Amino acid sequence: MTLLTRIPGLTLKNPIMPASGCFGFGREYSELFDLNKLGAIIIKAATLESRYGNQTPRVAETSSGMLNAIGLQNPGVEAIIDNEVSFLANYDLPIIANVAGSTVEEYVAVTKAFTRTANIDAIELNISCPNVKEGGIQFGTDPTLAAEVTASVKQASKVPVYVKLSPNVSNITTMARAVESAGADGLSMINTLTGMQINLNSRRPLLANKTGGLSGPAIKPVAIRMIYEVRQQTSIPIIGMGGIMTAEDVLEFLLAGANAVAVGTANFHNPFVCPEIIEALPEVLAKYGFSSVEQAVGKGHEYGHKDLSRT
Amino acid sequence: MTLLTRIPGLTLKNPIMPASGCFGFGREYSELFDLNKLGAIIIKAATLESRYGNQTPRVAETSSGMLNAIGLQNPGVEAIIDNEVSFLANYDLPIIANVAGSTVEEYVAVTKAFTRTANIDAIELNISCPNVKEGGIQFGTDPTLAAEVTASVKQASKVPVYVKLSPNVSNITTMARAVESAGADGLSMINTLTGMQINLNSRRPLLANKTGGLSGPAIKPVAIRMIYEVRQQTSIPIIGMGGIMTAEDVLEFLLAGANAVAVGTANFHNPFVCPEIIEALPEVLAKYGFSSVEQAVGKGHEYGHKDLSRT
Amino acid sequence: MNKTSVTIISKKIIAKETIELTFHAEGYVNQISPGQFIHINVGNGSSNLLRRPISIADVDVDSQIVTIIFKIVGVGTDQLSRTEVGDKLDILLPCGSGYPINQLELDRALIIGGGIGVPPLYYLAKQLNKQGVAVTAVIGFQSKDYVFYESKFKELGNCHVVTDDGSYGFKGFVTDLLNDTPIDYDYFFSCGPTGMLKAVSTQLKNRNGYISIEQRMGCGVGACYACVVPTNDGTNGFKKICKDGPVFQANEVVLV
Amino acid sequence: MNKTSVTIISKKIIAKETIELTFHAEGYVNQISPGQFIHINVGNGSSNLLRRPISIADVDVDSQIVTIIFKIVGVGTDQLSRTEVGDKLDILLPCGSGYPINQLELDRALIIGGGIGVPPLYYLAKQLNKQGVAVTAVIGFQSKDYVFYESKFKELGNCHVVTDDGSYGFKGFVTDLLNDTPIDYDYFFSCGPTGMLKAVSTQLKNRNGYISIEQRMGCGVGACYACVVPTNDGTNGFKKICKDGPVFQANEVVLV
Ligand SMILES: Cc1cc2nc3c(=O)[nH]c(=O)nc-3n(C[C@H](O)[C@H](O)[C@H](O)COP(=O)(O)OP(=O)(O)OC[C@H]3O[C@@H](n4cnc5c(N)ncnc54)[C@H](O)[C@@H]3O)c2cc1C
Ligand SMILES: Cc1cc2nc3c(=O)[nH]c(=O)nc-3n(C[C@H](O)[C@H](O)[C@H](O)COP(=O)(O)OP(=O)(O)OC[C@H]3O[C@@H](n4cnc5c(N)ncnc54)[C@H](O)[C@@H]3O)c2cc1C
Ligand SMILES: Cc1cc2nc3c(=O)[nH]c(=O)nc-3n(C[C@H](O)[C@H](O)[C@H](O)COP(=O)(O)O)c2cc1C
Numbered sequence A, B: 001m002t003l004l005t006r007i008p009g010l011t012l013k014n015p016i017m018p019a020s021g022c023f024g025f026g027r028e029y030s031e032l033f034d035l036n037k038l039g040a041i042i043i044k045a046a047t048l049e050s051r052y053g054n055q056t057p058r059v060a061e062t063s064s065g066m067l068n069a070i071g072l073q074n075p076g077v078e079a080i081i082d083n084e085v086s087f088l089a090n091y092d093l094p095i096i097a098n099v100a101g102s103t104v105e106e107y108v109a110v111t112k113a114f115t116r117t118a119n120i121d122a123i124e125l126n127i128s129c130p131n132v133k134e135g136g137i138q139f140g141t142d143p144t145l146a147a148e149v150t151a152s153v154k155q156a157s158k159v160p161v162y163v164k165l166s167p168n169v170s171n172i173t174t175m176a177r178a179v180e181s182a183g184a185d186g187l188s189m190i191n192t193l194t195g196m197q198i199n200l201n202s203r204r205p206l207l208a209n210k211t212g213g214l215s216g217p218a219i220k221p222v223a224i225r226m227i228y229e230v231r232q233q234t235s236i237p238i239i240g241m242g243g244i245m246t247a248e249d250v251l252e253f254l255l256a257g258a259n260a261v262a263v264g265t266a267n268f269h270n271p272f273v274c275p276e277i278i279e280a281l282p283e284v285l286a287k288y289g290f291s292s293v294e295q296a297v298g299k300g301h302e303y304g305h306k307d308l309s310r311t
Numbered sequence C, D: 001m002n003k004t005s006v007t008i009i010s011k012k013i014i015a016k017e018t019i020e021l022t023f024h025a026e027g028y029v030n031q032i033s034p035g036q037f038i039h040i041n042v043g044n045g046s047s048n049l050l051r052r053p054i055s056i057a058d059v060d061v062d063s064q065i066v067t068i069i070f071k072i073v074g075v076g077t078d079q080l081s082r083t084e085v086g087d088k089l090d091i092l093l094p095c096g097s098g099y100p101i102n103q104l105e106l107d108r109a110l111i112i113g114g115g116i117g118v119p120p121l122y123y124l125a126k127q128l129n130k131q132g133v134a135v136t137a138v139i140g141f142q143s144k145d146y147v148f149y150e151s152k153f154k155e156l157g158n159c160h161v162v163t164d165d166g167s168y169g170f171k172g173f174v175t176d177l178l179n180d181t182p183i184d185y186d187y188f189f190s191c192g193p194t195g196m197l198k199a200v201s202t203q204l205k206n207r208n209g210y211i212s213i214e215q216r217m218g219c220g221v222g223a224c225y226a227c228v229v230p231t232n233d234g235t236n237g238f239k240k241i242c243k244d245g246p247v248f249q250a251n252e253v254v255l256v
């Protein structure tokens, strides 16, 4: 049984990495377990300047999920490189930097800043941010804008670029094909679905930002569907995410076509979930007849053995 | 306390109705409780001809939700009028007919057929169906197609037309405004989010149709967000739905801007859920300071009293 | 059909991964006919919205006690297996249409069960036996560890146990035993996995019989059309397993 | 910070909607300082993903027993209120930074608590008392039915009870009592609803003190930035309540 996973720029001991924004820069979790156990780490979104983010409350619980509106709080790319990437460089752990911005220029500047350190192995391009120049349209819901920012970042980057797709679109394959054509080395999907919760006492949206991103098991069926659809129409690798809680969930993502996976919200439920999934994965793969991670990728698209009838 | 709710074509004893496809034509539930308790009934989608629907399995459970791919199985509009509407006409219960189709012509024909009976009080236009003429693009994800079918059905209908919006779009307000301009009397939202579950044993999508519609509490935050957004940009009434399980959920929908609500998946969990919600609603409204349903509608948009600090 | 909350009065592991639960269902048991099922809320807040259908395995009208038997195969049955004596269960009962034994003329019945298809056949066998029908049961399991209720069937008549691997009783499938062993009967009654039901229906296609089939359910009451099965009469018709079934005449519906 | 599974050893309703639970936490209690909290998985499958933060109300180092007190205000605390003696709780502990009493020079402490802000102050008062500090407690509640731990605070020093409606003790807010009643102290320590903390911080802005604040949490370990609060020093800085707090110097952070 091998968990070894190879995708552009990344040779992973195993296909499990914490999702961006759900693991900070790894410091807190490094006090709980050895980060070297992870396949990789996707760090919190970086912008050019430091950002305070949204007002609180920033999170709300929903049925089998949660809403968040952190608002990209981060100390800015330079501080991240100096204080956080340097810390993570002590580990034998591929680092994926999540890049955010409000203009193409900002995305490019953040990407260029990251190229100053040799410790970033890949860029995850977070196109779910509103484009201030285009009046707030999200890069992630317009294929032309998405292709444009992808091409520019790709040019600025020395490492492979994974474009993180937003699920808030009518047609995910159009988005995926647009960024693939623009040069994306891989895809990361899905980001959160936009949602809201209204507090009955205050008669207001509970989050200070009103809307927030829905994550957790609630959205897993949407993630699986989108990955399955995109797998049939693109050929670049996919880092899958959205509601993963267990090693069985990981296998479902692999079958759908993900090459590796990220775990987000589950870290809040159980801070040890990543190492626990990594530990459980070999047995689960074996149980369902696989002897490696790579063997399982995309197998949900073939007709396998039939639903075993139970006697 | 009054639960009375008035929306175009419908004077409802209370704002609660079973959602289309989740209550058949009421027959089975009529054996369990008195249908006169309901605010209204939205019957199962009707097409022009009888349809068998998709292969089984047609449903799958997901975290706090379910997927369905029934495939619009129904005996055709004429049989529905003869056998089902006639049965429901014995009740003191407004009937909303859910109209489906693969072409604008089919939508119009079904609508015209329903106008032959005086017992249909409103049409719910289900535009989540793929348009066979336009190569399978859903009417519900293209504002131009949606406006076109709305205008045609509106012309054919003698009763108010509520257009049922699909949540699988980048921008729900564009869709809502398009159908409002085309003459919709109201909106019904949301239909299901497209999702998938892959069975680890069979290595195939569990549903025979591969994808299915995600419903239940998992999608409630998406429904609330979309209704909230649409309420700010349109002025026609909204029948809200998506994950309602309790009277508190109903109030959350009212605050978001729904004028009435439909309950779908919850019926499967508890076949008595509609009358139970109706029974609980007055107390819940009172608890949060309302003395009627209409008073609560849209109140999540105003700044109410602050989150009460607890001592 | 009623919705009620019942209290578990006994819980027993009767075979590998196989659990027998009993509960009082005062006032409801007289309505139950063999082959019907209960539709169970497996709890866990709103995580598990869909109820699970489990057949009624036995009814004691005197004590108003219902028995169910289930195998742990997933999250719902796992949860159900964690309920303890004294816990409440939220159920719908009785659901579906059972074996129409009161409308049949028969002296000898053949019962053919596979795995977790065996439970409803036990109550059927008991009722048939009570009506003076001679019952022969052929019950198949994966292997020795999964065998249950052999002695209970033996109390009612003949019982042949079959295991896929031969670790107990006859080795092979129930249809192999039927090929090998001449049994006299007027009607057969079968429940089990689809593969078995297909084999049985094909092999016994000239005989009178009833089968009970499964499908993933939404409502369980006939409203959602999740559980349809096409009829075999060429009319493009269909039946709802939760309402018209789960029991059908053999060859009445197309097994998929 | 550790993740562990503890067994509930006692459960008591100590006031209206207010429950006291105790559990053994062998090996963990020596790390706990007053003001820290535990982060609880309230169960129910994946329905409730976010843990609930509840302050540590008391610690018995000899018996290694931890006490928590919570009020039922929503689905999570409701669920918690249904746990029974013998049930397991999945918790993270100890979380956050407590009152830095070992670093303070003080002889007299003023404790100001409101509602479910009172529990962490009890363990604080006990530790202060142990260190020879004279403790005066002012604890406020909605009304008589909600009052708890008055006698426990009285064992440690002076205790004034205040109720919003005057149904017990002094009528009004804790700040009204502080206006009325001269109390000598070196440091104040306060925990309660934000409105109360604001009033207290304003009224006592020239005194040394610490407050403990609440915010909705994601991770509870400092990784997600859900629980930030701006600092008051004009640097655009911030603190994380789950990690840097919940205890802060009065006026160190902006109360929102
Ligand atoms: C009429 C009827 C009678 C049944 N009687 C029994 C019985 O007496 N004993 C017994 O052990 N089992 C019986 N079953 C099968 C039983 O319902 C499933 O094993 C059970 O629902 C699986 O649930 P799960 O959550 O453990 O499995 P999962 O696979 O996790 O279930 C997920 C979902 O799939 C559905 N599902 C999975 N397998 C089946 C299946 N075979 N049939 C229908 N739905 C399924 C579940 O209801 C649930 O909605 C019966 C099924 C039907 C339709
Ligand atoms: C550091 C800290 C210590 C606390 N100590 C105590 C204590 O000792 N006793 C006690 O009764 N309560 C305490 N609270 C408040 C307690 O955490 C909330 O009352 C509880 O989380 C409410 O959960 P619920 O599911 O019942 O309510 P719901 O309103 O249904 O909760 C939904 C979500 O909101 C969060 N939430 C709701 N209210 C609060 C709040 N006031 N603060 C933080 N999150 C909230 C919940 O954690 C959950 O994620 C403390 C809070 C913090 C931050
Ligand atoms: C609190 C929180 C913060 C997040 N921050 C980011 C972020 O900074 N950048 C990003 O691309 N995605 C961010 N995400 C999205 C996650 O990386 C992930 O795509 C999503 O949550 C789905 O996975 P999950 O269901 O496992 O959480 C955030 C999610 C959460 C819950």
Ligand SMILES: Cc1cc2nc3c(=O)[nH]c(=O)nc-3n(C[C@H](O)[C@H](O)[C@H](O)COP(=O)(O)O)c2cc1C
Pocket (backbone or CB within 6 Å): B019, B020, B021, B022, B044, B045, B068, B070, B072, B098, B126, B164, B190, B191, B192, B214, B215, B216, B217, B219, B241, B242, B243, B244, B262, B263, B264, B265, B266, C218, C224
């Ligand atoms: C089994 C099932 C069948 C449905 N059939 C229809 C339908 O025929 N027409 C329609 O407009 N919506 C249909 N829906 C969508 C529901 O009416 C409703 O919009 C959706 O399920 C969200 O509400 P809920 O979360 O309360 O179920 C169906 C939903 C389910 C679960």
Ligand code: FES
Pocket (backbone or CB within 6 Å): C216, C217, C218, C219, C220, C221, C222, C223, C224, C225, C226, C227, C228, C240, C241, C242, C243
């Ligand atoms: S399960 Fe709904 S019709 Fe059978």
Ligand code: FES
Pocket (backbone or CB within 6 Å): D216, D217, D218, D219, D220, D221, D222, D223, D224, D225, D226, D227, D228, D240, D241, D242, D243
């Ligand atoms: S709750 Fe995550 S940083 Fe505090």
